[in-house]
Amino acid sequence: QHSQYVGGEMWPLRLTCLLLFCVSRTYQQFPRSCASRDALLSKQCCPPWDGDGSACGASSGRGFCEFVEVTDQPDGLQYPFSGLDDREKWPLVFYNRTCQCAGNFMGFNCGECKFGYFGINCNERRESLRRNIFHMSRSERSRLVSYLNLAKQTMSRDYVVATGTYMEMGNGSNPMFTNVSVYDLFVWIHYYVSRSALLGGPGNVWTDVDFAHWAPAFLPWHRVYLLHWEHEIRKLTGDTSFTIPYWDWRDAQGCDVCTDDLMGDQSPQDPNLLSPGSVFSSWRILCSQAADYNSRGVLCDARDEGQLRRNPGNHNRNLVERLPTSAEVEFTLSLADYDTGAMDRSANMSFRNTLEGLISARMNMHAALHVFMNGSMSSVQGSANDPIFLLHHAYVDSLYEQWLRRHTPLPSQYPASNAPVGHNSEYHMVPFIPLHRNREYFISSKDLGYEYTNLLSVRILTVAIVAAVLTAKRRYRGLSWPLARCWKKPFSLPERQPLICSNEIAENSHRNYQTTM
Numbered sequence: 001q002h003s004q005y006v007g008g009e010m011w012p013l014r015l016t017c018l019l020l021f022c023v024s025r026t027y028q029q030f031p032r033s034c035a036s037r038d039a040l041l042s043k044q045c046c047p048p049w050d051g052d053g054s055a056c057g058a059s060s061g062r063g064f065c066e067f068v069e070v071t072d073q074p075d076g077l078q079y080p081f082s083g084l085d086d087r088e089k090w091p092l093v094f095y096n097r098t099c100q101c102a103g104n105f106m107g108f109n110c111g112e113c114k115f116g117y118f119g120i121n122c123n124e125r126r127e128s129l130r131r132n133i134f135h136m137s138r139s140e141r142s143r144l145v146s147y148l149n150l151a152k153q154t155m156s157r158d159y160v161v162a163t164g165t166y167m168e169m170g171n172g173s174n175p176m177f178t179n180v181s182v183y184d185l186f187v188w189i190h191y192y193v194s195r196s197a198l199l200g201g202p203g204n205v206w207t208d209v210d211f212a213h214w215a216p217a218f219l220p221w222h223r224v225y226l227l228h229w230e231h232e233i234r235k236l237t238g239d240t241s242f243t244i245p246y247w248d249w250r251d252a253q254g255c256d257v258c259t260d261d262l263m264g265d266q267s268p269q270d271p272n273l274l275s276p277g278s279v280f281s282s283w284r285i286l287c288s289q290a291a292d293y294n295s296r297g298v299l300c301d302a303r304d305e306g307q308l309r310r311n312p313g314n315h316n317r318n319l320v321e322r323l324p325t326s327a328e329v330e331f332t333l334s335l336a337d338y339d340t341g342a343m344d345r346s347a348n349m350s351f352r353n354t355l356e357g358l359i360s361a362r363m364n365m366h367a368a369l370h371v372f373m374n375g376s377m378s379s380v381q382g383s384a385n386d387p388i389f390l391l392h393h394a395y396v397d398s399l400y401e402q403w404l405r406r407h408t409p410l411p412s413q414y415p416a417s418n419a420p421v422g423h424n425s426e427y428h429m430v431p432f433i434p435l436h437r438n439r440e441y442f443i444s445s446k447d448l449g450y451e452y453t454n455l456l457s458v459r460i461l462t463v464a465i466v467a468a469v470l471t472a473k474r475r476y477r478g479l480s481w482p483l484a485r486c487w488k489k490p491f492s493l494p495e496r497q498p499l500i501c502s503n504e505i506a507e508n509s510h511r512n513y514q515t516t517m
Helices: 013-018 037-042 138-153 182-194 218-237 290-296 326-334 351-356 365-373 388-407 453-476 484-491 502-516
Strands: 003-006 009-012 063-067 097-101 128-130 159-162 450-452
Touching (some): 128 453, 138 182, 159 182, 218 388, 326 351, 326 365, 351 365, 351 388, 365 388, 450 453
Parallel strands (some): 128 450
8 A cells, every 4th residue: 555645644545546437727838728729729828816816917017928939050061951840949839828936937838937936925935955866765755756756647738749840730720638647748759859750751850850869958958847746746735845755866786766665676576567566566667669659650648558668787788888987977067168160979979969968979978878778768758757757867866966166157158050950059948838948047956946966065175175175274273184085984974975076086987987988
């Protein structure tokens, strides 16, 4: 009997979500009120705010229904088409007017708060803390699993997902949408942003396109994805303190989170499935068969595609030798350029491309973890079916945050033009409504209302080291003294830390990393 924590009380899952019909307000993709024939034909998505009944809460000054402005900067050459894919110049194919929210308000109808703000009037600034999953108590881990399962069992009330292209919908006259659960909404979002472009007819697709991967928007896009997902769980459960934990996979010898009290152990009957002792063993997946959709020239229709699959460590070792090491992480963080060259899979000495994991014939870093899981996680389009996806990307986001703080890049480091389609700075992220531009998330997590415990620890540790070194220098009257490497252990906190003496370690890591390539 698995239980759910809802609003601080224990509720049996079967009672709340299997015997009853569960619905929840959600925050992404097509608002149900904008999926009608009238909305599509008028190309307007400006739903009323419940608080005053006016479109976008205009009567209360929360926002206004305005025309969408899109960038006219040129894209890279990777996608040689124009006007063939619904995601181009998002969201203009579907809507040219949406809610533009004022102040700290956000949401498809300006009924929510911007990230980091709370309260009825969105004027309460609060910083949330994302923690290492292994520093959570037993009850906190249980609550996390319960929240995930609740999201899987709860039908989205406010949003639906598209099962056909705009052309297949008769340019809006015949809407094609379906219901999904809160969790599966996010699975579909990740599928939709990374799917191949459908050029018309079976097998006629363009695979070298992705609006959230293998180009500059990879990190900002996934940052927004996690923020929305985190926000949705808070609304679903009433637990406004909820944050996504991260899995620090540096130097891991296997899947540390693959236990029945966390993300699920391996099934003793079938190594490709999850243990019956895990609630995730009953999860069904969707949008995981990219090759089939491409051969038929269709979108995923959100149908059941079987059980969640995972067989960690039994992957293709020609692609991935092992999970990333601390030295490889440090080398990645040492790279000063956010992106380089064509700003795609070929980018060399690019922080983004190195972190994403394409720096040689083998995959590393972010991509290595996906391949290592050897199952649902190993398909880009279907990877969000596995809840490990969230823990993994929370850690990737923490590395993005470390890089931002270490290198303090100017906004101009994020490309305004010539990035692959969907990745220029002014492009609206596919397929989010409310709209977000890529450049808006090339900023510190602290500006978005959240922090990581490992980064807090680094700052505390650095202060402790500096204080200790100054004390020692005074005591020994200027004699040489070993710095961070010698002081790391006595002052370390219960967290695997990035090394403090960045310059020396970066140079050594760079040399060592090159010898392994």
